[in-house]
Every structure is written in C-alpha cells, then in structure tokens.
Amino acid sequence: MSLISKVSQTACAFAQWWWQAGTELYHYQTNNFFSNPTQAQNILSFFLLLATTITVTQWWRHWSRRNAPPLPPGPLGLPILGHLPFIGTELHRSFAKFAETYGPIMKLRLGSKLCIVVTSSSLAKEIFKDNDTIFANHDVPAVGNISSYGGVNMVWSPYGDHWRMLRKVCVSELLNHKRLEAFYGLRRREICNMLRQLYSYSGTPVDVGEEMFLTTFNIITSMLWGDTLEGEEGRRTTVEVRGIMDRAVMLFGEPNISDLFPALAWFDIQGIGRRMKNTVSWFDQMLDSVIDERLKTDGERRKVEDDVRKQNKDFLQVLLHQLNLKAKEGVPNKTPSLTITHIKSLLLDVMGAGTKSTSSVVEWAMAELLKHPNIMTKAQEEIEEVVGLNNIVEESHLPKLHYLHGVVKEVLRLHPPAPFLIPRCPSESCTIGGFMVPKGSKVMVNAWAIQRDPIAWENPLEFKPERFLRSSIGDDEYDFSGKDFRYIPFGSGRRVCVGIPMAERMVPYLLASILHSFKWELPKGVELDMSDKFGLELKKATPLVAIPSPKLSDFKLYN
Structure with a gap:
C-alpha cells in the first residue's frame, strides 16, 4: 500500500x-x-x-532546523515566564554571571521573547562587522514607539532610506567638525556660567550630576534652537526637564509586560505606555512652542532663509529652512523628506541622549577621581601645566591633556552609558559563534561585561587611566569608533552612536574645567557610594555630592 x-x-x-x-x-x-x-x-x-x-x-x-546550527546554550526556564524569576534587576551583572556557566553566547527566554546575549569581543565583531547589515535594526521596545512619534526618529527607525536621511541631516548640519567649531562660543559661555555658579557654592555640598546636567542641557538646547534658559526661573525649568527625562529613562528601563509578551501589548497592563505618552506630551508641547516661536510672525520663513546664511545658525533654523525648500521644490513620492514630526523627533534624540549621557559620564568620572585622589592629583597637575592658574580651560587645550583623555576613556570602560548598547533585531536568521540566531530575536551585546573581560584587560576592575595613554598603545587603538571590539562604549557598526564627535568635545571640556577651577572633597561623614542602577542608562544609584573650593589665582576668572 x-x-x-x-x-x-x-x-x-x-x-x-x-x-x-x-x-x-x-x-x-x-x-x-x-x-x-x-x-x-x-x-x-x-x-x-x-x-x-x-x-x-x-x-x-x-x-x-534539522540541518541548521543549534540555538545557543542557556539555563532552564519556567513555562510562560522563562528566565524572568532568575535574572534580578541588575541585568548586566546577572547576564555576565550566566555567561560564566553557559559561555559567551547564550539564549534566555524572557516571557515569550527569545533573547540572545553576547559577552565576548570576538562575537561582537561577528555582529557589528561581519553581519552588520543583518543586525542593523534595533529591537524596539513598546515605549520606544510611543516616545518617538511612532518610531520615526533616528534611534528606533529601521535601517533604510528614512534612517539614512535623518542621520545625514544630523551629521551634516549639527555634528560635523565645522558646525561644532561654530558652536564653540556657546559651549564656552555656558561653561563659564557653570564655573560662576559653582563659585557661588564654594564650601557647600553640590549635586555634581545636577550641575553637569544643567550646563549640558543649556549647551545642547543653545545648539538646537538658540534659546538658553537663564536665571532662577530658567534653572527651575531645566530641573523640571531633568526630572521628566529621568522619568522617561526609568520607563525605558522598567520591565514591561508589553515587551515580554507582545501579544498583550495592546492592553498596556502596567500602564507604562500611558505614562510614557504623558511624558512625551510634555516634551511635545515644549517643542511645539519652540517651533511656533520661530514661525509665529509673517515673513518668518523668509527670515529663516536669511538667518541660515549666518555662521552661527542653530539646528532648528537649518531644519526649517530645509522644510521650506522641500515645500517649494516638491519632493518625489519615493524620496524621504523632512516633516515637522521628524524635526521634533530629531530634537528629542539629540536633547535626550546628549544631556543624560554626557552629564552621567562626568558624574562617574568625578566619583572615580574622588575615590582615587592620587589620580585626581595627576589629572589636575597636567591641566595646570597646560593651562596655568591664571587662565581658564579652552577647547584648544584639550588635545594636550593626554592623561585627562585616559581618565575619560577609563570611566567609559567601567561605566558605559548603555550597558547593553541598544539591543539589535536580526532581519534574517544567521549563525554567530557556531550557533543559530533566529530572525526577530532580541540580541543583547553586554558591553559592560566585554569591557571588564579579564582575558582582554589586565586587572579589569582597577581604575587605571594609564592603560589608555598613547605611549603604551597604538594611536588607533581604543578610540570611540568601535573598531576595536574590546572597547565599544558607544557601540559599533553602521548604527554606532552618531553623537560621538559631540561627546569627544563636551565630556573632556566639562571635566577639565571643574578640575582646573576647583578643589573637590566629599562632605564630612559621607561615604562614597559607587553602586550603579541598571536601566536604559547606567546611572549612579546615589547622586554624587561633593564640595568645591576655588583654586585659581585670580578670582576674576570665575566671573
């Protein structure tokens, strides 16, 4: 038969x-x-x-899959919940601990979501270089779409023409060398304001992270739309912005049933989506008011076209100018073009990522220096030798501050702003490290663990800026571009962080300025807490509070 x-x-x-x-x-x-x-x-x-x-x-x-490579190894999980009950709240540490047992690539099931976790530089290379196109899409969380006008921003939009258009605009009109040089006057003005403010706090405890945030926020918003918040009312508004940004970062880091069980996302069981909508609504109203201010009078578009020829045009002027040109010329249907929604999403991208990450890195740097007074002394002596005590730090001094750059790089090694960078989502199934990585899975590269790998780093838990000095390594090693996969604080590949040129200027400038102008010490009876709090941003669990004391020879320099 x-x-x-x-x-x-x-x-x-x-x-x-x-x-x-x-x-x-x-x-x-x-x-x-x-x-x-x-x-x-x-x-x-x-x-x-x-x-x-x-x-x-x-x-x-x-x-x-009978002839396909197997899935990576991983611990046994529970039905439905997977490994959720076993990972705790500090995922970067939990996943690094799992990797000691299951190897540098492993699978974990978080609810119904299959996660592939990578914890070695060689496998990071396979993802970010060998299979860069396959892993060019980010894994978008439920709140990611809400916070970005439906995923149209540069961070969460899929790899393609739309993303390339946004990145090109951002790089060519804000983050290239010429544009950043043109904005130097803004950075210098705000740092002088910060030094004046810190001088008024002499001898009293200061929240270092908050002061760095206020300064960075003023610098970036000046670059974006030219209006710096000034005076006590401005400071109160900026503090409010920081609180709302902290709330948004917290919502990104909060475990969300909508991500763990996408079939339930529509119900928004925990209300995280609704809270994110309220948070984004506040920013949306602020951005609308900024844009309306530019366009509120008759002939404003003509004024924008005139201003755009000026040397110090801000980013919003450029974007509105491009929007006006597109409206006049007409754009083919298949050609991605800017809209007001895209402009607002770009402003949010730069404002959110630039202020939080920069201020957090400087706060971590000051915490490490207060923990290691001998290293702080070496950094201050180098600055004094290059700048002198009768002058303030200028950006032109920065290339000569080699030890300070070593401090910054070492801080970013131990405390990367995003411990898992931004998780990727492969567009097709592929093989990494001999194991199958299925299409649509969530791929997490544990940069925090890779940069503490004892195989790649000598005494990896020790804070040692000397490991980055050019006298001991090649000039091209350990830069921020992600070419060396042992050191990827800003990611790697075609979706590497677009804000690296700004961070390379602002972090050393801020840190050098406060180290040069002040002596710093902890309040009496206060112990330094170096613990971190996991989330989209790896922030200090306890804000750093320290006391500044003036050290410049001429007190007029603070004014």
Whole structure:
C-alpha cells in the first residue's frame, strides 16, 4: 500500500472516530449542556485544532532546523515566564554571571521573547562587522514607539532610506567638525556660567550630576534652537526637564509586560505606555512652542532663509529652512523628506541622549577621581601645566591633556552609558559563534561585561587611566569608533552612536574645567557610594555630592 493510501485510510478512520466521539459526548451530557451532537463535535474540533496547531508548529520548527546550527546554550526556564524569576534587576551583572556557566553566547527566554546575549569581543565583531547589515535594526521596545512619534526618529527607525536621511541631516548640519567649531562660543559661555555658579557654592555640598546636567542641557538646547534658559526661573525649568527625562529613562528601563509578551501589548497592563505618552506630551508641547516661536510672525520663513546664511545658525533654523525648500521644490513620492514630526523627533534624540549621557559620564568620572585622589592629583597637575592658574580651560587645550583623555576613556570602560548598547533585531536568521540566531530575536551585546573581560584587560576592575595613554598603545587603538571590539562604549557598526564627535568635545571640556577651577572633597561623614542602577542608562544609584573650593589665582576668572 502506498504512503498516500495509508494517510487517506488513517484520515477516514480518524474522521469516523471523531464523529462517533462527538455523538457519545453529547449523549453523555445528561444535563443537556450541549444542545445537539454537532455542538459537541465543534467543541472537540476546537481543542483538536489547537493541539494540532501546536504539534505541527513544534514539528515544523524542528524539521526546518534539522540541518541548521543549534540555538545557543542557556539555563532552564519556567513555562510562560522563562528566565524572568532568575535574572534580578541588575541585568548586566546577572547576564555576565550566566555567561560564566553557559559561555559567551547564550539564549534566555524572557516571557515569550527569545533573547540572545553576547559577552565576548570576538562575537561582537561577528555582529557589528561581519553581519552588520543583518543586525542593523534595533529591537524596539513598546515605549520606544510611543516616545518617538511612532518610531520615526533616528534611534528606533529601521535601517533604510528614512534612517539614512535623518542621520545625514544630523551629521551634516549639527555634528560635523565645522558646525561644532561654530558652536564653540556657546559651549564656552555656558561653561563659564557653570564655573560662576559653582563659585557661588564654594564650601557647600553640590549635586555634581545636577550641575553637569544643567550646563549640558543649556549647551545642547543653545545648539538646537538658540534659546538658553537663564536665571532662577530658567534653572527651575531645566530641573523640571531633568526630572521628566529621568522619568522617561526609568520607563525605558522598567520591565514591561508589553515587551515580554507582545501579544498583550495592546492592553498596556502596567500602564507604562500611558505614562510614557504623558511624558512625551510634555516634551511635545515644549517643542511645539519652540517651533511656533520661530514661525509665529509673517515673513518668518523668509527670515529663516536669511538667518541660515549666518555662521552661527542653530539646528532648528537649518531644519526649517530645509522644510521650506522641500515645500517649494516638491519632493518625489519615493524620496524621504523632512516633516515637522521628524524635526521634533530629531530634537528629542539629540536633547535626550546628549544631556543624560554626557552629564552621567562626568558624574562617574568625578566619583572615580574622588575615590582615587592620587589620580585626581595627576589629572589636575597636567591641566595646570597646560593651562596655568591664571587662565581658564579652552577647547584648544584639550588635545594636550593626554592623561585627562585616559581618565575619560577609563570611566567609559567601567561605566558605559548603555550597558547593553541598544539591543539589535536580526532581519534574517544567521549563525554567530557556531550557533543559530533566529530572525526577530532580541540580541543583547553586554558591553559592560566585554569591557571588564579579564582575558582582554589586565586587572579589569582597577581604575587605571594609564592603560589608555598613547605611549603604551597604538594611536588607533581604543578610540570611540568601535573598531576595536574590546572597547565599544558607544557601540559599533553602521548604527554606532552618531553623537560621538559631540561627546569627544563636551565630556573632556566639562571635566577639565571643574578640575582646573576647583578643589573637590566629599562632605564630612559621607561615604562614597559607587553602586550603579541598571536601566536604559547606567546611572549612579546615589547622586554624587561633593564640595568645591576655588583654586585659581585670580578670582576674576570665575566671573
């Protein structure tokens, strides 16, 4: 008998049994729960269909992968929840601990989401370089779409023409060398304001992170739309902005059922989506008011076109100018072009990422220097030798401050702003390290663990800026571009952080200025807490509070 005949015979026998089972089930129900045999058979059919679907799906997955590489190893999890009960709140540490048992690539199931965690520089190279195009998309969390006007911003938009258009605009009109040089006057003005403010706090405890945030926020918003918040009212508004940004970062880092079980995302069970909408609404109103201010009078577009020729045009002027040109010229349907929504999303990208990461890195740097006074002394002596005590730090001094740059790089090694960078989502299944990484999985590169790998780093937990001095390594090693996969604080590949040129200027400038102008010490009786708090941003669990004391020879320099 042929295979087809056997299958047909089996199917007929099963159909006869199924009809008889349904009839018997109907007669068995003495309380007439089923109104007729067909209803009973329908109920049985539903459960049979469900069981068959599950069986066929599992069989198909097994059959389709019969010749494919296996999935990475990983710990056993629970039904439905997967490994959620076992990972704790400090994912960067928990995943690094798991990697000691299961290796540099492992699988974890968080709810219904399959996560692939990578904890070695060689495997990071396979992702960011060898298979860069496949991993060019970010894994977008539920709140990511809400916070970015439906995923149209540069961070969460998929790799393609739209993303390339946004990145090109951002680089060519804000983050290239010429534009950043043009904005130097803004940075210098705000840092002088910061030094004046810190001088007024002399001898009293200061929240270092807050002061760095206020200064960075004023610098970046001046570059974006030219209006710096000034005076006490401005400081109160900026503090409010910081609180709202902290709330947004917290929502990004909060475990979300909508991410763990995407089928339930529509219900927003925890209300995280609603809270993020309220947070973004505040920023949206602020951005609308800024844009309306530019366009509120008759002839404002002509004024923008005139201003755009000036040397110190801000980013918003450039974007509105491009928007106006597109409206005049007309844009082919297939050509991505700027809209007001794109402009607001870009402003949010730069404002959010630039202020939080920069201020956090400077806060971590000051904490490490207060923990290691001998290193702080060496950094201050270098600055004094280059700048002198009768002058303030200028950006032109920075290339000569080699030890200070070593401090910054070492801080970013031990305290990367985003411990998992931004998780990726492969556009197709591929092989990494000999294991299958399925399409649509969440791929997390643990940069925090890679940069503390004892195989790649000598005494990896020791704060040692000397490891980055050019006298001991090649000039091209350990830069921020992500070419050396042992050191990737800003990511790597085509989705590497676009704000690196700004960070390379602002972090050393801020840190050098406060080290040069003040002596710093902890308040009496206060112990330095170096613990961190996991989230989208790896921030200090306890804000750093320190006391500044003036050290410049001429006190007029603070004014």
